[in-house]
Amino acid sequence: MNVVVWNENRHEKSNETVAEIYPHGIHGAIAGFLEEENVSVTTATLDEEEHGLTDEVLNNADVLVWWGHMAHEEVSEEIAEKVKQRVLDGMGLVVLHSAHFSKVFKKLMGTSCDLKWREADEKERMWVVDPTHPITEGIGEYIELEKEEMYGEHFDIPAPDELVFVSWFEGGEVFRSGATFKRGKGRIFYFRPGHETYPTYHNKEVQTVIKNGVKWVNSTNTPTPVYGNAKPLETINN
Amino acid sequence: MNVVVWNENRHEKSNETVAEIYPHGIHGAIAGFLEEENVSVTTATLDEEEHGLTDEVLNNADVLVWWGHMAHEEVSEEIAEKVKQRVLDGMGLVVLHSAHFSKVFKKLMGTSCDLKWREADEKERMWVVDPTHPITEGIGEYIELEKEEMYGEHFDIPAPDELVFVSWFEGGEVFRSGATFKRGKGRIFYFRPGHETYPTYHNKEVQTVIKNGVKWVNSTNTPTPVYGNAKPLETINN
Amino acid sequence: MNVVVWNENRHEKSNETVAEIYPHGIHGAIAGFLEEENVSVTTATLDEEEHGLTDEVLNNADVLVWWGHMAHEEVSEEIAEKVKQRVLDGMGLVVLHSAHFSKVFKKLMGTSCDLKWREADEKERMWVVDPTHPITEGIGEYIELEKEEMYGEHFDIPAPDELVFVSWFEGGEVFRSGATFKRGKGRIFYFRPGHETYPTYHNKEVQTVIKNGVKWVNSTNTPTPVYGNAKPLETINN
Amino acid sequence: MNVVVWNENRHEKSNETVAEIYPHGIHGAIAGFLEEENVSVTTATLDEEEHGLTDEVLNNADVLVWWGHMAHEEVSEEIAEKVKQRVLDGMGLVVLHSAHFSKVFKKLMGTSCDLKWREADEKERMWVVDPTHPITEGIGEYIELEKEEMYGEHFDIPAPDELVFVSWFEGGEVFRSGATFKRGKGRIFYFRPGHETYPTYHNKEVQTVIKNGVKWVNSTNTPTPVYGNAKPLETINN
Numbered sequence: 005m006n007v008v009v010w011n012e013n014r015h016e017k018s019n020e021t022v023a024e025i026y027p028h029g030i031h032g033a034i035a036g037f038l039e040e041e042n043v044s045v046t047t048a049t050l051d052e053e054e055h056g057l058t059d060e061v062l063n064n065a066d067v068l069v070w071w072g073h074m075a076h077e078e079v080s081e082e083i084a085e086k087v088k089q090r091v092l093d094g095m096g097l098v099v100l101h102s103a104h105f106s107k108v109f110k111k112l113m114g115t116s117c118d119l120k121w122r123e124a125d126e127k128e129r130m131w132v133v134d135p136t137h138p139i140t141e142g143i144g145e146y147i148e149l150e151k152e153e154m155y156g157e158h159f160d161i162p163a164p165d166e167l168v169f170v171s172w173f174e175g176g177e178v179f180r181s182g183a184t185f186k187r188g189k190g191r192i193f194y195f196r197p198g199h200e201t202y203p204t205y206h207n208k209e210v211q212t213v214i215k216n217g218v219k220w221v222n223s224t225n226t227p228t229p230v231y232g233n234a235k236p237l238e239t240i241n242n
Numbered sequence: 243m244n245v246v247v248w249n250e251n252r253h254e255k256s257n258e259t260v261a262e263i264y265p266h267g268i269h270g271a272i273a274g275f276l277e278e279e280n281v282s283v284t285t286a287t288l289d290e291e292e293h294g295l296t297d298e299v300l301n302n303a304d305v306l307v308w309w310g311h312m313a314h315e316e317v318s319e320e321i322a323e324k325v326k327q328r329v330l331d332g333m334g335l336v337v338l339h340s341a342h343f344s345k346v347f348k349k350l351m352g353t354s355c356d357l358k359w360r361e362a363d364e365k366e367r368m369w370v371v372d373p374t375h376p377i378t379e380g381i382g383e384y385i386e387l388e389k390e391e392m393y394g395e396h397f398d399i400p401a402p403d404e405l406v407f408v409s410w411f412e413g414g415e416v417f418r419s420g421a422t423f424k425r426g427k428g429r430i431f432y433f434r435p436g437h438e439t440y441p442t443y444h445n446k447e448v449q450t451v452i453k454n455g456v457k458w459v460n461s462t463n464t465p466t467p468v469y470g471n472a473k474p475l476e477t478i479n480n
Numbered sequence: 481m482n483v484v485v486w487n488e489n490r491h492e493k494s495n496e497t498v499a500e501i502y503p504h505g506i507h508g509a510i511a512g513f514l515e516e517e518n519v520s521v522t523t524a525t526l527d528e529e530e531h532g533l534t535d536e537v538l539n540n541a542d543v544l545v546w547w548g549h550m551a552h553e554e555v556s557e558e559i560a561e562k563v564k565q566r567v568l569d570g571m572g573l574v575v576l577h578s579a580h581f582s583k584v585f586k587k588l589m590g591t592s593c594d595l596k597w598r599e600a601d602e603k604e605r606m607w608v609v610d611p612t613h614p615i616t617e618g619i620g621e622y623i624e625l626e627k628e629e630m631y632g633e634h635f636d637i638p639a640p641d642e643l644v645f646v647s648w649f650e651g652g653e654v655f656r657s658g659a660t661f662k663r664g665k666g667r668i669f670y671f672r673p674g675h676e677t678y679p680t681y682h683n684k685e686v687q688t689v690i691k692n693g694v695k696w697v698n699s700t701n702t703p704t705p706v707y708g709n710a711k712p713l714e715t716i717n718n
Numbered sequence: 719m720n721v722v723v724w725n726e727n728r729h730e731k732s733n734e735t736v737a738e739i740y741p742h743g744i745h746g747a748i749a750g751f752l753e754e755e756n757v758s759v760t761t762a763t764l765d766e767e768e769h770g771l772t773d774e775v776l777n778n779a780d781v782l783v784w785w786g787h788m789a790h791e792e793v794s795e796e797i798a799e800k801v802k803q804r805v806l807d808g809m810g811l812v813v814l815h816s817a818h819f820s821k822v823f824k825k826l827m828g829t830s831c832d833l834k835w836r837e838a839d840e841k842e843r844m845w846v847v848d849p850t851h852p853i854t855e856g857i858g859e860y861i862e863l864e865k866e867e868m869y870g871e872h873f874d875i876p877a878p879d880e881l882v883f884v885s886w887f888e889g890g891e892v893f894r895s896g897a898t899f900k901r902g903k904g905r906i907f908y909f910r911p912g913h914e915t916y917p918t919y920h921n922k923e924v925q926t927v928i929k930n931g932v933k934w935v936n937s938t939n940t941p942t943p944v945y946g947n948a949k950p951l952e953t954i955n956n
Contacts, residue, residue: 092354092398094850114352115426116330118469126478129951131633131654132941136808136900141938145634154474157607157646158467158621160330160426163403166879170633170646170654174952176475178607178646178654186850188353188398224855227846229396231356236392237414237843238888240364332612367713369871369892370703374570374662379700383872395845395884396859404641408871408884408892412714416845416884416892424612462617465608475605476650568830568874590828591902592806594945602954630950634943636806636902639879652951663829664874705872707832712868713890716840 005043005222008065009035010057012072013049015200022200030071030198030205034100037211038069038218050075055083062090067218070109073102073200084108092188096221098214101198104159109194112187113161119179120156126174128152128197130181134168139182139193139216147209153199155179161194171196182213189226193217243281243460246303247273248295250310251287253438260438268309268436268443272338275449276307276456288313293321300328305456308347311340311438322346330426334459336452339436342397347432350425351399357417358394364412366390366435368419372406377420377431377454385447391437393417399432409434420451427464431455481519481698484541485511486533488548489525491676498676506547506674506681510576513687514545514694526551531559538566543694546585549578549676560584568664572697574690577674580635585670588663589637595655596632602650604628604673606657610644615658615669615692623685629675631655637670647672658689665702669693719757719936722779723749724771726786727763729914736914744785744912744919748814751925752783752932764789769797776804781932784823787816787914798822806902808942810935812928815912818873823908826901827875833893834870840888842866842911844895848882853896853907853930861923867913869893875908885910896927903940907931 011031015022026033031047038045048056050072062068068087072079084107091097091112099109104117128149132140147169156177162185169182181196195217198204205211249269253260264271269285276283286294288310300306306325310317322345329335329350337347342355366387370378385407394415400423407420419434433455436442443449487507491498502509507523514521524532526548538544544563548555560583567573567588575585580593606623608616623645632653638661645658657672671693674680681687725745729736740747745761752759762770764786776782782801786793798821805811805826813823818831842863846854861883870891876899883896895910909931912918919925 088352112352114326114350116469118467120469120472122472122474124474124478126474129652129654132943133633133635133656134639134900135634135903135941135943136905136937137940138938140940143941145941145943154472156472157609158465158469158611159609160467160469162400162423162425163610163643165401166639167643170656172648172652172654174474174476174478176605176648177472178605178648180609180646185400186848187400189849191850223850224852226851226854227396227849227857227859229356229398229846229849229859231354231358231396231398234358234360234392234394234415236360236362236364236412238412240362240412367890370705371871371873371892371894372662372877373665373703373705373872374667374699375702376700378702381703383703383705395847396849397847401848401881404877405881408894410886410890410892414843414886416843416847416886418847418884424610427611429612461612462614464613464616465611465619465621467608467611467621564828588828590802590826592945594943596945596948598948598950600950600954602950630948632948634941634945636943636945638876638899638901641877650950650952650954653948661876663876703872705832705874707830707834707872707874710834710836710868710870710891712836712838712840712888714888716838716888 005066006064007038007043007045007067007069007218008061009045009047009069011049012075014075015073025203030200033205034069034214038215041215050078055079057083057087062086065095066222067096067098069098069100069218070103070106071100072106076106079107084111088112091190091192094189094223096190096223097192098217098221099192099194101196104194112192115162116160119159120177122154122175124154124175125151126154129172130169131172133170134166137166137168139168139213139220141216142212143209149197149204149207151202152197152204155196189223191221193221243304244302245276245281245283245305245307245456246299247283247285247307249287250313252313253311263441268438271443272307272452276453279453288316293317295321295325300324303333304460305334305336307336307338308341308344309338309436310344314344317345322349326350329428329430332427332461334428334461335430336455336459337430337432339434342432350430353400354398357397358415360392360413362392362413363389364392367410368407369410371408372404375404375406377406377451377458379454380450381447387435387442387445389440390435390442393434427461429459429461431459481542482540483514483519483521483543483545483694484537485521485523485545487525488551490551491549501679506676509681510545510690514691517691526554531555533559533563538562541571542698543572543574545574545576545694546579546582547576547674548582552582555583560587564588567666567668570665570699572666572699573668574693574697575668575670577672580670588668591638592636595635596653598630598651600630600651601627602630605648606645607648609646610642613642613644615644615689615696617692618688619685625673625680625683627678628673628680631672665699667697667699669697719780720778721752721757721759721781721783721932722775723759723761723783725763726789728789729787739917744914747919748783748928752929755929764792769793771797771801776800779809780936781810781812783812783814783932784817784820785814785912786820790820793821798825802826805904805906808903808937810937811904811906812931812935813906813908815910818908826906829876830874833873834891836868836889838868838889839865840868843886844883845886847884848880851880851882853882853927853934855930856926857923863911863918863921865916866911866918869910903937905935907935
């Protein structure tokens with residue numbers, strides 16, 4: 005399995021706190037723990053040519069992990085369309101935290117993907133609401149994060165195909181923080197936590213969920229539909 | 243309730259068969275039977291200024307019915323975006339037949355919306371698979387159409403929120419021909435039949451389903467979410 | 481529309497606090513505010529003959545509202561089966577609070593319907609997660625209840641057809657507190673709040689949701705499926 | 719993975735055609751091709767003591783495959799309840815063909831599970847409607863069966879969590895013939911084909927789907943919810 009971890013990689017350059025928490029960037033941290041699994045991992049970032057997402061990179065990727073926040077608009081329309089198309093063609097997509105507002109996710113959802121938010125160093129507790137789901141394998145009834153950004157409902161997404169986690173926030177909100185979607189031949193997992201100023205991606209349980217998510221979105225040898233004009237399979241009496 | 247019936251209105255001008263079946267256009271036929279209900283109906287077509295969909299028209303519309311086929315690409319990007327936004331803001335949308343490939347529907351679904359098709363004067367039988375759904379009110383177990391265009395699976399849409407009809411075709415295919423979706427504050431009903439060369443919209447049962455669909459997508463006084471930065475509702479101890 | 485409000489009516493007899501809050505019983509309180517709508521409301525309770533649910537009562541009921549808690553096991557198997565059958569035949573069902581453990585709801589869900597709970601006079605905030613849903617008509621982004629019993633995930637129900645509310649609890653849990661299900665020709669709405677020692681059913685917003693729920697589950701003139709041996713509709717060549 | 723294939727094994731004893739097609743019983747045929755995978759397979763049948771489903775057998779089973787038809791009522795209530803409970807506790811369940819009317823499936827669905835049927839040696843074509851689903855791995859756009867029993871809509875099940883296959887029948891009906899459900903910690907796959915008088919379980923594509931189904935329902939190390947009275951995780955101010 006080839007996994008590409010994409011990161012905007014801007015906060016890391018401009019904010020010392022972020023640089024300290026993620027000395028190799030958020031993409032480096034995520035690639036680091038994904039490498040513990042039996043997968044091939046590479047990274048790509050916004051400021052590389054074609055954002056690091058050349059046709060070759062995209063065509064070889066089985067799964068793309070996406071983190072973005074302050075520079076969604078700098079992602080070129082062309083690349084965003086290509087990524088969307090690859091998902092429809094079967095590439096898995098893991099969408100993390102503020103990537104809810106990425107071009108790719110919004111194009112695939114068809115909605116605003118808007119939400120409430122607040123940076124107040126508050127506690128988040130993500131409850132498992134689907135204990136049959138392989139994405140929850142190896143974790144307990146909930147994951148607790150001492151400090152995170154709050155994301156609150158209403159989260160403007162289509163009703164997920166599967167709702168896996170619901171978050172409780174200290175400040176009084178709830179959020180559908182783990183959700184799966186199928187689009188075309190591709191599978192998508194949105195996972196909420198991961199504000200850049202907290203060490204969330206160093207949390208072992210968060211890492212487990214992302215590892216599980218990567219496996220779950222990875223496509224298999226399923227049928228490729230044929231579209232367009234079709235000859236009848238049966239005699240038509242007209 | 244204000245309903246706007248939008249039609250491309252091109253086949254009617256270039257194809258005598260279509261003009262004969264729908265002397266007032268497909269939009270005229272649909273507006274005609276919708277007027278039997280207690281609603282206010284107007285029409286709009288592609289070749290009008292702003293495709294007949296000015297801000298005023300859109301802002302006053304509770305429900306928009308959309309039929310298009312040969313000229314999807316002539317719908318301006320700007321208008322398509324406005325219509326999408328109005329759906330997210332709560333305007334109901336009924337998408338008919340070949341409008342599966344309209345810009346508006348594709349934007350809202352996030353997928354290719356592609357399918358198999360064939361024009362072979364074949365029989366279609368639409369089976370009700372959700373007999374609790376108000377969209378099926380007043381019809382029987384199935385609707386039979388002697389001659390229709392075939393649409394076949396795989397239909398590249400997100401899994402519908404509700405699957406209402408599944409079609410059987412004489413030539414050997416099946417199709418998810420009645421499906422509902424919620425996007426933002428808006429409700430959407432896709433209904434398959436209505437190829438321009440057949441008198442499908444004169445069929446009483448098809449009319450009943452479209453009437454029901456218009457009622458079902460009509461929005462009510464539900465909460466309007468507030469998005470963006472939010473103050474805590476509870477004390478945060480950090 | 482004929483609505484029957486069913487209540488166990490036991491806490492009211494044995495607990496003074498409950499009797500004070502609901503002098504006419506929980507059923508009386510619910511019937512009271514439902515009567516404000518254009519519906520015919522009657523009540524039925526556990527200790528009546530056949531629990532007040534004779535064939536005549538059930539056959540005339542369009543919607544049944546159910547509250548039970550301490551005496552689920554005293555509901556006869558026969559009556560529970562009859563109620564279940566009526567739901568499958570099209571009677572709407574509104575299941576309130578501790579009725580998650582009622583025989584009728586468990587039979588219809590097929591799961592244990594178990595959950596976490598706690599009586600600690602804590603705050604509940606029910607967030608709307610589906611702002612398109614008619615059940616949320618007329619309320620705001622959330623409903624706040626100063627003191628309620630806590631119900632926490634995992635709630636062992638099938639994934640709801642629609643998730644309408646998610647609750648935040650002061651003590652740290654979340655709960656899918658408003659959920660719809662379709663079974664057979666019947667529609668079901670589960671709504672969490674309403675512990676007997678709190679005046680929850682006197683809350684105007686809670687009343688609005690229950691009124692909306694009653695309307696939403698009320699069945700319409702949809703197709704009645706025919707089951708069993710069926711003659712072919714097309715010629716079979718074998 | 720331990721798989722138990724359960725079969726009523728009655729038609730095989732009383733009907734020569736069935737005995738000829740399945741000399742080792744339907745269970746023998748299914749166990750035979752499942753053994754090609756890396757799994758441990760045993761069989762159990764109705765006329766064995768406890769129907770072959772002792773506590774030990776059930777507790778060791780990761781997945782149970784169920785075929786039954788003429789003797790659903792002879793399955794003891796106690797065993798049916800035990801099987802249901804094991805599914806809720808995490809055992810996977812593959813329900814084949816006429817087992818739609820088995821006690822276990824009906825208990826888990828909460829509906830009548832009724833349908834239309836006809837034995838007329840007619841053609842069935844099962845179309846893939848979810849090409850992302852691992853259950854479709856390794857097959858094409860559809861599976862064609864020259865002769866099968868017809869099952870037609872309305873199929874009285876809850877809306878499936880995932881709809882995988884839809885069947886076309888020569889006689890004019892359609893059917894949701896591959897569907898998944900989650901109940902408790904267990905996963906369920908219903909797969910339609912397999913009438914006893916046809917060699918359906920010798921079809922390689924049908925075998926592939928059943929193999930995939932067994933893998934898909936097999937539970938993983940996901941969280942086991944704790945139910946009942948729960949202490950607060952946060953301070954409650956009351």
